[in-house]
Amino acid sequence: MSNTVTPWEVKGKIDYDKLIEQFGTQKIDEPLIKEISDLTGGKLHTMLRRGIFFSHRDLNLILKDYSDGKNFFLYTGRAPSLGMHIGHLIPFVFTKWLQDVFKVNVYIEVTDDEKFMRNPDYSLDQTMQWSIENILDIIAVGFDPDRTFIFQDTEYIKNMYPVSIKIAKKLNFSEVRATFGFDNSSNIGIIFYPALQIAPTMFEKRRCLIPAGIDQDPYWRLQRDIAESLGYYKAAQIHSKFLPPLTGPEGKMSSSSPESAIYLSDDPKTVRKKIMKYAFSGGQATAELQRKLGADLSVDVPYQWLYYFFEEDDEKIKKIGEEYSTGRILTGEIKEYLADKLNRFLEEHRSRREEAKELIKEFKYEGKLAKEMWSKTIV
Amino acid sequence: MSNTVTPWEVKGKIDYDKLIEQFGTQKIDEPLIKEISDLTGGKLHTMLRRGIFFSHRDLNLILKDYSDGKNFFLYTGRAPSLGMHIGHLIPFVFTKWLQDVFKVNVYIEVTDDEKFMRNPDYSLDQTMQWSIENILDIIAVGFDPDRTFIFQDTEYIKNMYPVSIKIAKKLNFSEVRATFGFDNSSNIGIIFYPALQIAPTMFEKRRCLIPAGIDQDPYWRLQRDIAESLGYYKAAQIHSKFLPPLTGPEGKMSSSSPESAIYLSDDPKTVRKKIMKYAFSGGQATAELQRKLGADLSVDVPYQWLYYFFEEDDEKIKKIGEEYSTGRILTGEIKEYLADKLNRFLEEHRSRREEAKELIKEFKYEGKLAKEMWSKTIV
Numbered sequence: 001m002s003n004t005v006t007p008w009e010v011k012g013k014i015d016y017d018k019l020i021e022q023f024g025t026q027k028i029d030e031p032l033i034k035e036i037s038d039l040t041g042g043k044l045h046t047m048l049r050r051g052i053f054f055s056h057r058d059l060n061l062i063l064k065d066y067s068d069g070k071n072f073f074l075y076t077g078r079a080p081s082l083g084m085h086i087g088h089l090i091p092f093v094f095t096k097w098l099q100d101v102f103k104v105n106v107y108i109e110v111t112d113d114e115k116f117m118r119n120p121d122y123s124l125d126q127t128m129q130w131s132i133e134n135i136l137d138i139i140a141v142g143f144d145p146d147r148t149f150i151f152q153d154t155e156y157i158k159n160m161y162p163v164s165i166k167i168a169k170k171l172n173f174s175e176v177r178a179t180f181g182f183d184n185s186s187n188i189g190i191i192f193y194p195a196l197q198i199a200p201t202m203f204e205k206r207r208c209l210i211p212a213g214i215d216q217d218p219y220w221r222l223q224r225d226i227a228e229s230l231g232y233y234k235a236a237q238i239h240s241k242f243l244p245p246l247t248g249p250e251g252k253m254s255s256s257s258p259e260s261a262i263y264l265s266d267d268p269k270t271v272r273k274k275i276m277k278y279a280f281s282g283g284q285a286t287a288e289l290q291r292k293l294g295a296d297l298s299v300d301v302p303y304q305w306l307y308y309f310f311e312e313d314d315e316k317i318k319k320i321g322e323e324y325s326t327g328r329i330l331t332g333e334i335k336e337y338l339a340d341k342l343n344r345f346l347e348e349h350r351s352r353r354e355e356a357k358e359l360i361k362e363f364k365y366e367g368k369l370a371k372e373m374w375s376k377t378i379v
Numbered sequence: 380m381s382n383t384v385t386p387w388e389v390k391g392k393i394d395y396d397k398l399i400e401q402f403g404t405q406k407i408d409e410p411l412i413k414e415i416s417d418l419t420g421g422k423l424h425t426m427l428r429r430g431i432f433f434s435h436r437d438l439n440l441i442l443k444d445y446s447d448g449k450n451f452f453l454y455t456g457r458a459p460s461l462g463m464h465i466g467h468l469i470p471f472v473f474t475k476w477l478q479d480v481f482k483v484n485v486y487i488e489v490t491d492d493e494k495f496m497r498n499p500d501y502s503l504d505q506t507m508q509w510s511i512e513n514i515l516d517i518i519a520v521g522f523d524p525d526r527t528f529i530f531q532d533t534e535y536i537k538n539m540y541p542v543s544i545k546i547a548k549k550l551n552f553s554e555v556r557a558t559f560g561f562d563n564s565s566n567i568g569i570i571f572y573p574a575l576q577i578a579p580t581m582f583e584k585r586r587c588l589i590p591a592g593i594d595q596d597p598y599w600r601l602q603r604d605i606a607e608s609l610g611y612y613k614a615a616q617i618h619s620k621f622l623p624p625l626t627g628p629e630g631k632m633s634s635s636s637p638e639s640a641i642y643l644s645d646d647p648k649t650v651r652k653k654i655m656k657y658a659f660s661g662g663q664a665t666a667e668l669q670r671k672l673g674a675d676l677s678v679d680v681p682y683q684w685l686y687y688f689f690e691e692d693d694e695k696i697k698k699i700g701e702e703y704s705t706g707r708i709l710t711g712e713i714k715e716y717l718a719d720k721l722n723r724f725l726e727e728h729r730s731r732r733e734e735a736k737e738l739i740k741e742f743k744y745e746g747k748l749a750k751e752m753w754s755k756t757i758v
Contacts, residue, residue: 113540117548124541124758154544158537161492162503165533168568169496173552176567188555189547192571379503 014250016054016214016241023217025055025239032056035063040101046312047094047240055214057224058236062209066102072207074098075200075235077109079118080130084137085261086309086342087243087253091211092141093309094240098211099144105369106148107200108138113153114197117189128154132360137264139356139363140349146368153196155364156373160199163230163378167202168195170226179218198223201235203378214239243308248280249299262342264349271346272339275302279338283324283331294327295334302331302338310341393629395433395620402596404434404618411435414442419480425691426473426619434593436603437615441588445481451586453477454579454614456488458497459509463516464640465721466622466632469688470590471520473619477590478523484748485527486579487517492532493575496568507533511739516643518735518742519728525747532575534743535752539578542609542757546581547574549605558597577602580614582757593618622687627659628678643729647722654681654718655711662703662710673706674713681710681717689720 020027028051037044047053062072076091078084092108099106115127131152138150157164176182176194197219201208210220217237224234245253245260253261259278262271282300284290297303303324311317320337323329364370399406407430416423426432441451455470457463471487478485494506510531517529536543555561555573576598580587589599596616603613624632624639632640638657641650661679663669676682682703690696699716702708743749 113544117544124545154540155537157540158534161533161536165492165496165568166503168571169566171567172564173561173567173570174563177563182552184553184556185551187548188550188552188571188574189544191552192547192567195567 014242019214020055023214025057025217028054028056028059032059039063039066043101045094045097049314050307052090052308053094053211053238053240055239056237057220058234059209059238062207062236065207070206071104072209073104073204074106075208075210076212077111077197078134078138079111079115080127080134082130083263083265084134085253085263087261089141090240090243090309091213092138095211096141096143099147104147105204106143107203108148108150109197109200110135110150110152111197114190114193117187117193128152135360135363136353136356139359140352142352143363145359145362148363148367149369149373150363159373159376160196160378163202164195164199166230167198167226168192170229171195171222175222179222194219194222199378201227202230202232205232207233208235210235210237212237212239213242244301244304246274246279246301249301249304264346266346268343271342275335275339279335281331287330290330291327294325295331297321297325302334306338306341310338310345393621398593399434402593404436404596407433407435407438411438418442418445422480424473424476428693429686431469431687432473432590432617432619434618435616436599437613438588438617441586441615444586449585450483451588452483452583453485454587454589455591456490456576457513457517458490458494459506459513461509462642462644463513464632464642465688466640468520469619469622470592471517474590475520475522478526483526484583485522486582487527487529488576488579489514489529489531490576493569493572496566496572507531514739514742515732515735518738519731521731522742524738524741527742527746528748528752529742538752538755539757542581543574543578545609546577546605547571549608550574550601554601558601573598573601578757580606581609581611584611586612587614589614589616591616591618592621623680623683625653625657625659625680628680628683641721643725645725650721650725651718654714658714660710666709669709670706673704674710676700676704681713685717685720689717689724
């Protein structure tokens, strides 16, 4: 099975240890976890405890800067789409937690320009409209409106253009071609775009920590090559695994196969139906066999979704794992359990999303950090 | 002698008929000149009468749109430099005349971003500072502050970014590489930049006329390939010859050899000295020979500067040509005549440049057209 991970393609069953080796990143090991725990007074997000965020670059330096009072800032982003699914929330949920425990600024770039330029079928009107919709979902995650700046590239371009062209001047076609797999038929906008994705790592003269899927790593490798020559820090990253698609343990959820994902807008009936019908099970073919042999948790998507995201209680997930793998609970039961959890989560999410409509101005323009950002040019 | 004309290199003695053929443009012929004259009530700028503007694309369509009341607009630009010389003024002087006689809007793009990205040695601070200085020289040419918008890319980027990325999406690396001679070591900013130079051709939903050196033609060929698919007109152009450098009839004045050019800031003594010492003469080696054989006007730079630019009186230039080519006047005399003309021109220019300091706000932000442009986004 091939194993392709670029910013646009995640295919095949993913060997995360191999990715660490391939990308040359560091594993998040026990001592590092302990260091975080010491700094946060014992708090550790589920996704850290369970190794969903599994790899990093310079996270140790981020923690040191935090201890030394130099502080750091967080940066993540979103290529807007018609609808966001559960998997899209992972970096945001985790970034929000980091903001809560470290009380730091968060910058969220919404790349309406990139999405438009990369896809022949999309109009700029569409990607700008999707940006607004996606921003509501992002706000619903619970960021601090005075410490978070959410911006669309087409809106904030003037303020970040000077630093972006300084970055662009340092990167030639060979470098971006090799890094992103561009070729001579790539359009000149998408060739320039890496400069705009790198720019927010230079929004402060502090170290930047980027929580994101490991597929975004190529951007940060380029950033790390040039940041210091521009008077900024090399960006640090913390990489997450991909929540497996409903339909099987391989690859990443995709908007092109709606049954592979739960969308944030899916109603309770749809959620239940998708899970019951499509969720790939590690359980046995019959109840009798399941009672006898138990489920294979390593390929069971409902179990993995609970483990990655929806069952935060360590005791409970342990118990579910034991009972399911030994056949004491059946596939139908674990699916029901996930469907309930998911529907509760989505109900709360959508209620916060409604409130976000009142808050969007704060995050984009009027909150403390947003105001600061609009009043300055990044050079 | 090689004959290279790209946006960055003009070398060798230029065969303008060959350029028309090479670039596939149209010659500005007598019927077209007559058409202009009919529309302007008999007014024809020296540079039209004398064929300095010698080539065009779609100028006939521009004149038709003007006759039909659809109107058109003018666009030209400047890559900012430490100092502007006499040759740099040609497109501006002519554009100003077109604005006067046709009463149309003029857009002037000052490409602080491009200049920075193209030159390893320049800082963005430098090119932004040069922009302001160059804009004063441009304003001094006499544009109408309510019909002219002068903008630096780094300032106006937000308003023109949407149309620029629509343009960028239509151009791939192969196309810009072939057109501009980029290669794999070209930086990704300069690869994107053609989109920003093309954008102002779409500032109005009318036909755009671009007075510029023929060396800028590659940009407009790309523009003409894609404009209609974006709902805009193919840009029309009117191309000027290059004022020959002081030092000889070949190539273009260059900032890297200061003796080849008269700078707008050169004081009268410097002007006189440069002309006397460096101006390439078509006259004979001695006064005696000159009286006997006369000068070769086709290589005589002082005569050509008078013809191209500084002696607007047709009777006078005819008389000078006759007397000089038949040896009745000597090289020293024609040089003196040019030095006087130039110094008068520069004195007036510098006085208007002082006044421009009060006007710069009008042209950039507060004039009628500037205000309109800042209130809209080009899509």
